[in-house]
Amino acid sequence: MSALLEVRNLTKRFSSGGGLFRKARSMHAVNNVSFDLPKGRIIGVVGESGCGKSTLARLILRLIEPSGGEVRFSGEDLLAKRPAEMRCLRARMQMVFQDPYSAIDPRYTIARAVSEPFTVQGIKPDGIMSNTVAQLLEMVGLNPGLSTSYPHQLSGGQKQRVGIARALALRPTLLVLDEPTASLDVSVQAQIITLLEELRGEFGLTYLFISHDLGLVKYFCDEILVMYLGRIVEFLPATGAAARHPYTQTLMDSTFEPDPKRRRTIEPLLGEVPSPFDLPPGCAFAERCPHATSICRVEMPILLADGEHRTACHNPI
Amino acid sequence: MSILEVRDLGVAFGPIHPLSGVNFSIKKGETLGIVGESGSGKSLTAMSIMGLLPLFGGRITSGSINFDGQDLTKLTDRAWRKLRGGRIGLITQNPMTSLNPLQKIGPQVDEVAILHLGMSRAQARTRTVEILGTLRIPEPEATCNRYPHQMSGGMKQRIVIAMALAAKPDALIADEPTTALDVTVQAQIIRLLDDLVKKRDLALVLITHDMSVIAQTCDKVVVMYAGRAIEQGPVATIFESPHHPYTQALIGCIPHGLAENERLNRIKGTVPTVMNYPKGCPFHPRCPRAATICSTTQPQFASVGESSAACHFVIGDAS
Numbered sequence A: 001m002s003a004l005l006e007v008r009n010l011t012k013r014f015s016s017g018g019g020l021f022r023k024a025r026s027m028h029a030v031n032n033v034s035f036d037l038p039k040g041r042i043i044g045v046v047g048e049s050g051c052g053k054s055t056l057a058r059l060i061l062r063l064i065e066p067s068g069g070e071v072r073f074s075g076e077d078l079l080a081k082r083p084a085e086m087r088c089l090r091a092r093m094q095m096v097f098q099d100p101y102s103a104i105d106p107r108y109t110i111a112r113a114v115s116e117p118f119t120v121q122g123i124k125p126d127g128i129m130s131n132t133v134a135q136l137l138e139m140v141g142l143n144p145g146l147s148t149s150y151p152h153q154l155s156g157g158q159k160q161r162v163g164i165a166r167a168l169a170l171r172p173t174l175l176v177l178d179e180p181t182a183s184l185d186v187s188v189q190a191q192i193i194t195l196l197e198e199l200r201g202e203f204g205l206t207y208l209f210i211s212h213d214l215g216l217v218k219y220f221c222d223e224i225l226v227m228y229l230g231r232i233v234e235f236l237p238a239t240g241a242a243a244r245h246p247y248t249q250t251l252m253d254s255t256f257e258p259d260p261k262r263r264r265t266i267e268p269l270l271g272e273v274p275s276p277f278d279l280p281p282g283c284a285f286a287e288r289c290p291h292a293t294s295i296c297r298v299e300m301p302i303l304l305a306d307g308e309h310r311t312a313c314h315n316p317i
Numbered sequence B: 001m002s003i004l005e006v007r008d009l010g011v012a013f014g015p016i017h018p019l020s021g022v023n024f025s026i027k028k029g030e031t032l033g034i035v036g037e038s039g040s041g042k043s044l045t046a047m048s049i050m051g052l053l054p055l056f057g058g059r060i061t062s063g064s065i066n067f068d069g070q071d072l073t074k075l076t077d078r079a080w081r082k083l084r085g086g087r088i089g090l091i092t093q094n095p096m097t098s099l100n101p102l103q104k105i106g107p108q109v110d111e112v113a114i115l116h117l118g119m120s121r122a123q124a125r126t127r128t129v130e131i132l133g134t135l136r137i138p139e140p141e142a143t144c145n146r147y148p149h150q151m152s153g154g155m156k157q158r159i160v161i162a163m164a165l166a167a168k169p170d171a172l173i174a175d176e177p178t179t180a181l182d183v184t185v186q187a188q189i190i191r192l193l194d195d196l197v198k199k200r201d202l203a204l205v206l207i208t209h210d211m212s213v214i215a216q217t218c219d220k221v222v223v224m225y226a227g228r229a230i231e232q233g234p235v236a237t238i239f240e241s242p243h244h245p246y247t248q249a250l251i252g253c254i255p256h257g258l259a260e261n262e263r264l265n266r267i268k269g270t271v272p273t274v275m276n277y278p279k280g281c282p283f284h285p286r287c288p289r290a291a292t293i294c295s296t297t298q299p300q301f302a303s304v305g306e307s308s309a310a311c312h313f314v315i316g317d318a319s
Helices: A053-060 A083-090 A110-120 A127-139 A144-148 A156-168 A186-203 A214-220 A246-254 A294-298 B042-049 B077-083 B105-117 B121-134 B140-144 B153-165 B183-200 B211-217 B235-240 B245-252 B292-296
Strands: A005-016 A025-037 A042-046 A068-073 A093-096 A174-178 A206-211 A223-228 A231-236 A304-306 A309-311 B004-013 B016-026 B031-035 B059-067 B088-091 B171-175 B203-208 B220-225 B228-234 B301-304 B307-310
Touching (some): A093 A156, A127 A144, B004 B042, B016 B031, B016 B059, B016 B203, B031 B211, B042 B059, B042 B203, B105 B121, B121 B153, B153 B183, B171 B183, B183 B211, B203 B211, B220 B235, B228 B245
Parallel strands (some): B016 B228, B171 B203
Antiparallel strands (some): A231 A309, A304 A309, B004 B016, B004 B059, B220 B228
16 A cells, blocks of 8 residues: 655755855755655654754645655646645645744634635635634644634634644545644643544544654654654664664764653763765764774665664664 | 742743742752643743743742842842852753753863852862762763763763752752663663752652652642642642642553553543633633632632632532
8 A cells, every 4th residue: 555645855955145245054954854644644754953854844734845856646747737736635634833922813803714725725604604713623633612712812722633633624635743742841742642542443543643752752753764964864763773873873872861860971962963064975873872993973874674774874773 | 047038029021921820938958849741831840940030031020039138039149159160050941951061071060169168279179079969970080171971871870960960959950861761771860850859858849740759759749730830838738638629630641550440530621821810810721610709709729627729619528
């Protein structure tokens, strides 16, 4: 069976600066990313700020145009679609954004925000609409009475539920979730994550879940993609799989557990993520890597498969 | 002997009382964690200790904050100026806004030793370079000549820590020091703070929303909810056998380190805002153990084993 979403060599280059006296600099926000997302699965994309995970999400929905590569959704080549065709397809693939405070127009009532997808798709909101809005709000655990409220009257968690209701309005098959709980309290995060679990069961949804929190991704997802500076450095076919890339291992070691008996004694990684404008020729992680050898600084490791597991490292653990 | 002791702290902003009944004490060489969700009053506690409430229009209405023999609630502005940033240091959440963007790093850190230790500029700079070195900032001398925008978030947070350390403080208040940072950088900063507490015999009050950070670093914990402390005790006891239903529920909300078959706990409802704190126990509308008494009577703190909790129906109370 072919995957619901196939991403091949997806690349996005941004350039910055440039002018009369300065050359423009360019960087690869997403570099040669390929993966398959089978129907009904949850893939988590994890990495630190600037690793390109949010850009990847936007590229997949074609909210920004890729510089190269291919995205196939249900076998259809998204990058070949005209804007009108793309709009039709987006009814089946939706996104939930990180910041619920800015994702909803502050001048819209909740009812209008939730019914916006119908307007965009040219489905006229009439008598049945208020019923549909009420159903959608109930589906995400909100009181339908909130439909006449404005976003500023809602808490962060409630707003994120509105964001999810809006994304589900047209019954999509794929939901791209870009850090949907990053700005929420942990108890609200737990509510949203359990809601997403329930909705997935109910509607057979497929999720691409973007997060900086490896602990959360391990809990919520089936498979994990680890990104570092625009590239996939490791693909874990199961959340329990042991890390082979030293960067993944570092992320795992840096993810604290709520258990005082299991305090971390490891030496934390030195240094920080280098500037994406000025990448070393070899492995981007080499400067911070405890396992780095001379080859790591000259030759970029490619993503090699060992069964389902894929790692881009010269000296895997 | 405690260096900092907070007794029955209450805070008001006009007619609103967002914080009441906070008690804790901390010794040198100890780390105390204050944990809670947004709006629970943890940052207000920090501001009260630092004497910063008047800046925001708040005032302390009850209780005392005893620091090394003096009651901070009765200090004059003049006395505060010596203490704040001197013997008590503050590390804030956002290093991007705690530094002056127009001034180089060096003078910003020097200033602390000049003001609080009466050093000359040259002495202060020598000290700054030394402190930056102990915080593992590469090229400390060159760093003094950089501007904040030339540094990463993790490095900026180290500079803020250096500023707090420059005046040889006895106590540090760290308000969400790693929240704005990536996980690998968070691990570095947490490790750094841990070393400082031990090597310099500091008392560290670590304020965070993250139970995992608490579990990794603290000796004692205060759990806050809706402007009140609801449970406190040694870190091992709080995580192993929480006595307050909220503490137990909050730990159940953390996805980290769960086994394959464990699921997240869902607390029903939402955190009350300061305008509508419930009567009685603030957690009762969301509590699975609540009975009638919980909605009428505020539970008092009572010790249970090694910790203490404010709950009418404490979990695991043998008596």
